[in-house]
Amino acid sequence: MQSLVDAPRIGEKMAQRFISHFGCEEDAMAAILRGDIASISEIEGVGRRYAISLVHDVRSTKDGLDISSFLKTRDSVDIYERIIDSIKNYASTPYAKDKLHTYIPYPSSRKDLIDINRDWVENHMGYLFMLDDMDEISASFSRIKPLKNSPSIPRIRDRVIVTSNTDDYSTLKEKYGKSIEVQLVEDPLEFADVARSYPHVIAIGEPFLEYDFPEDTNPEIITNSRDIEEWHILPEKQISFFAFNHERIMNALNLAITLDKAGIPSIVNVDLSDLCNLMAAINPEGNIVEGRDGEIDRLNHILDSVDSELTKYVGHCNREINDLLQKSSITLSGNDMLGVIRDEVELKDILSRNISASFSQIINDARKEFIETLSMKQNESLFVDYFFPCELCYPVEADTSQLQKFKEQIKQQIFRREVTHKRDIAYELHGFRQPLKQLVMRLLDLDVGLAVARFGHSLKMQLAGFEDECGMNFKNGKNIFLCEKGIDVEPINYSLGSIMPPSQVPSSPVVLLSGVNSGGKTSMLELVAQCTILSHMGFPVPADELKIGPVDSLYYFSKSRGTLDAGAFETTLRSFSALAGAGSKLVLVDELESITEPGASAKIIAGILETLSEESNTMAIFVSHLADQILENTDASIRVDGIEAKGLDNELNLIVDRNPIYNHIAKSTPELIVERLFRSGGEVEKEFYRRLKNKFEKGC
Numbered sequence: 001m002q003s004l005v006d007a008p009r010i011g012e013k014m015a016q017r018f019i020s021h022f023g024c025e026e027d028a029m030a031a032i033l034r035g036d037i038a039s040i041s042e043i044e045g046v047g048r049r050y051a052i053s054l055v056h057d058v059r060s061t062k063d064g065l066d067i068s069s070f071l072k073t074r075d076s077v078d079i080y081e082r083i084i085d086s087i088k089n090y091a092s093t094p095y096a097k098d099k100l101h102t103y104i105p106y107p108s109s110r111k112d113l114i115d116i117n118r119d120w121v122e123n124h125m126g127y128l129f130m131l132d133d134m135d136e137i138s139a140s141f142s143r144i145k146p147l148k149n150s151p152s153i154p155r156i157r158d159r160v161i162v163t164s165n166t167d168d169y170s171t172l173k174e175k176y177g178k179s180i181e182v183q184l185v186e187d188p189l190e191f192a193d194v195a196r197s198y199p200h201v202i203a204i205g206e207p208f209l210e211y212d213f214p215e216d217t218n219p220e221i222i223t224n225s226r227d228i229e230e231w232h233i234l235p236e237k238q239i240s241f242f243a244f245n246h247e248r249i250m251n252a253l254n255l256a257i258t259l260d261k262a263g264i265p266s267i268v269n270v271d272l273s274d275l276c277n278l279m280a281a282i283n284p285e286g287n288i289v290e291g292r293d294g295e296i297d298r299l300n301h302i303l304d305s306v307d308s309e310l311t312k313y314v315g316h317c318n319r320e321i322n323d324l325l326q327k328s329s330i331t332l333s334g335n336d337m338l339g340v341i342r343d344e345v346e347l348k349d350i351l352s353r354n355i356s357a358s359f360s361q362i363i364n365d366a367r368k369e370f371i372e373t374l375s376m377k378q379n380e381s382l383f384v385d386y387f388f389p390c391e392l393c394y395p396v397e398a399d400t401s402q403l404q405k406f407k408e409q410i411k412q413q414i415f416r417r418e419v420t421h422k423r424d425i426a427y428e429l430h431g432f433r434q435p436l437k438q439l440v441m442r443l444l445d446l447d448v449g450l451a452v453a454r455f456g457h458s459l460k461m462q463l464a465g466f467e468d469e470c471g472m473n474f475k476n477g478k479n480i481f482l483c484e485k486g487i488d489v490e491p492i493n494y495s496l497g498s499i500m501p502p503s504q505v506p507s508s509p510v511v512l513l514s515g516v517n518s519g520g521k522t523s524m525l526e527l528v529a530q531c532t533i534l535s536h537m538g539f540p541v542p543a544d545e546l547k548i549g550p551v552d553s554l555y556y557f558s559k560s561r562g563t564l565d566a567g568a569f570e571t572t573l574r575s576f577s578a579l580a581g582a583g584s585k586l587v588l589v590d591e592l593e594s595i596t597e598p599g600a601s602a603k604i605i606a607g608i609l610e611t612l613s614e615e616s617n618t619m620a621i622f623v624s625h626l627a628d629q630i631l632e633n634t635d636a637s638i639r640v641d642g643i644e645a646k647g648l649d650n651e652l653n654l655i656v657d658r659n660p661i662y663n664h665i666a667k668s669t670p671e672l673i674v675e676r677l678f679r680s681g682g683e684v685e686k687e688f689y690r691r692l693k694n695k696f697e698k699g700c
C-alpha cells in the first residue's frame with residue numbers, strides 16, 4: 001500500500017484530513033499500520049469504531065486475513081470482544097485500550113503471525129518481573145500521551161532578515177516570511193533605516209561586509225544565504241514543538257529513565273538524561289528557564305535593580321557629602337580673599353579645591369559599591385562613570401539619560417543572549433523530534449504489552465503449546481469471566497480428541513456435554529472458547545497448561561433464547577451447513593435443542609454431530625440436556641461427558657463437581673431443584689412441591 005488513498009475506506013477528502021492531522025502522509029500511514037486507534041480517532045469525522053475497522057481492513061489487505069478468518073460466528077466475536085475488554089482493565093493509557101482491539105486470533109495455518117505475538121507477549125511477561133512497584137509504573141504510564149505537532153508560532157516582531165539580493169529575497173520570503181519580516185534593501189541608508197527599527201537584524205549577503213553600519217546598530221552578518229538553517233533564523237519554531245509538548249515529553253523521559261533503570265531499554269538511541277536536562281532548560285512557553293543561564297539572570301538582575309540601586313547610592317552620596325560639609329570648615333588665605341573680591345576666583349573653586357578629594361572619594365566609593373552590588377562587568381561599569389557627577393555638586397543627581405541608554409544596552413544584551421541560547425537549544429533539540437516521537441510510541445506500545453502480561457499474570461496464565469493432532473487438553477482452566485466476577489472458580493481439567501486423553505477414555509474430538517442445570521456447562525464452553533481464541537492470538541491462556549491441535553476457525557453458538565420462528569430456524573440450520581468441510585475447526589454449541597421441539601432438535605443435533613465426527617480435523621463440544629435422545633438418533637461414536645450434581649449442601653446449594661466426568665451421561669437432576677424448593681418452601685408451597693417430588697421418586 002503506497003498511499004492513503006490506496007487504503008480501504010479512505011477517499012481523497014479523508015486522506016487530506018489524515019495528512020493535516022498527522023503532519024504528513026508518511027506519519028499518517030505509520031499510525032494506521034501500527035494501529036494507533038487513539039490518534040486516528042482524534043481526526044475530525046473519524047470515530048473509534050471507524051478507526052478500529054480501518055486498521056483491521058488495512059491489516060487484512062496486508063496479511064490477507066481479518067477477524068472473520070478465525071472467528072466465524074457473531075457469538076465467537078462476542079467472546080473475543082469480552083476478552084479484549086478484560087485485558088483493557090490492565091492498560092493504563094487510552095492508546096493501549098484502543099490498540100488492544102487490533103490484536104486478533106489467527107488460524108493455526110498462520111502460526112508465523114501467532115508466533116510474532118507470542119514472542120512479543122513473552123518479552124513483556126519478562127518485563128513485568130523486572131518492575132517492582134507496578135501501581136506507580138501504571139500511574140506513570142497513564143500520564144503518557146502521543147506528541148502533537150505544535151501550532152504555528154506567533155510572528156517574531158523583534159527580528160528582521162535583510163538582504164540586498166533579489167533572488168535571496170524571494171527564497172527567504174518564501175521560507176520564513178510567514179513568521180518573520182524579510183526586507184530587501186538597496187543601499188546603506190535604506191539598511192540603516194530598517195536596522196534602527198529592529199533590535200535584532202540578520203543581514204544576509206556579502207555586500208554587507210562593506211557597509212558602514214551606524215553606531216546604534218549591531219547587525220549579525222551571514223555572508224552566504226546557503227549557510228543559513230532554520231534553527232538559526234527561527235529557533236522559536238524548532239523549540240515550539242518541544243515547548244508545546246513539554247509536559248508530555250518530561251513525563252515520557254521520566255518514565256523511560258525509570259524503565260531503563262529497571263532494565264527495560266527505551267530502544268530509541270537517545271541519552272535520556274541529557275535530553276531531560278536540555279528540556280529542563282526551556283519552559284512550556286518556549287523561553288529559557290530562570291536559573292539555567294547565569295549571564296541572562298545577571299543581566300536581568302541589573303535591569304530589575306539598576307533604578308533602585310542608583311537611587312540608593314545617590315542618596316548615600318548626598319548624606320555623606322552633607323556630613324562632610326557639616327564637619328568641614330575652611331580658612332581663607334589673604335590671596336584667596338583678594339581673588340574673590342577681585343572676581344578672579346570663585347568661592348566654589350576654593351571650596352572644591354579643599355574638599356574635592358573627599359567628594360571624589362565619596363563618589364568613587366559609591367560607584368564601586370554600586371558596580372559590585374549589581375555584579376557588573378568591566379564594559380558595563382564604564383557606563384556607571386556617567387551616572388555620577390565628576391565635579392563637586394550638591395545635591396548629587398544621577399544622569400537619567402545615561403541610565404536609559406545603559407538599560408537599552410542591557411536589554412539588547414539579554415535579547416541577544418536569549419537568541420543565542422535559544423539557537424543552542426534549538427540546534428541541540430532539532431535532532432530529537434523524531435526519536436522523541438518514537439520514544440513516546442514505544443512507551444505507549446509497552447503499555448499495550450504490559451497490559452497483556454499483567455492480564456496473564458493475574459490468573460497465572462501460560463502460553464499454549466501447539467500440537468499437530470486434532471484435539472485439546474487443558475489443566476486447571478479457569479473461566480476469565482467468572483474470575484472477574486469474584487467467584488471462587490473451581491479449576492477444570494479437560495481433554496478432547498487425541499491429545500492426552502485419560503486412559504480408558506475414547507479420544508473422540510466430537511463430544512456431547514450433558515449435565516445438571518447451573519452445573520457449569522456454559523462456563524466450560526466459554527473457557528474452551530477463551531483458551532482457543534487467546535492461544536491463537538499468541539496471548540496467555542487461563543490454564544496451567546493448554547495443548548491444542550490445529551484450529552483454523554472457531555464457531556461458537558451460544559444458547560438460543562427460546563424456540564425460533566421458521567425464518568430464524570432456517571437461518572440457524574444454514575449456518576450449521578457451512579460447517580461441513582470448512583477445514584480444521586472447533587465448533588462449540590450451547591443447548592441447540594431450544595431452536596425447535598425436543599424430538600426434532602435431537603434429530604437435528606444428531607445429524608450435525610454425525611457430519612462433524614466424519615471430518616478428521618474438527619473438534620466439537622455440544623452442550624445438551626438431550627444426550628439420550630441424540631444418541632438414539634445416530635450410530636456415530638460420539639463421546640458423552642457429564643457434569644453432575646451430587647446433592648444439596650446444608651444451605652440447600654447444589655453440590656456440583658464442575659469437572660466433567662468422561663464418557664458419562666450426567667442427569668440434569670431437576671429433582672434436586674424440586675427438592676430444594678420443597679425443603680425451603682412454606683406449608684402451602686410444600687404440598688405443591690411434594691407432589692412434584694413424588695413424581696420423580698415414583699419415576700412416573
Ligand SMILES: Nc1ncnc2c1ncn2[C@@H]1O[C@H](COP(=O)(O)OP(=O)(O)OP(=O)(O)O)[C@@H](O)[C@H]1O
Nearest residue numbers: 487488489490516517518519520521522523524658
Ligand atoms: N468452574 C466453576 N467454579 C465455580 N463456579 C462455577 C464454575 N462453573 C460455573 N460456576 C457457577 O455456576 C453458575 C452457572 O454456570 P453455567 O451457566 O455455566 O451452568 P450451566 O450448566 O450452563 O447451566 P444451565 O444448564 O442452566 O444453562 C455460574 O454462574 C457460576 O456461578
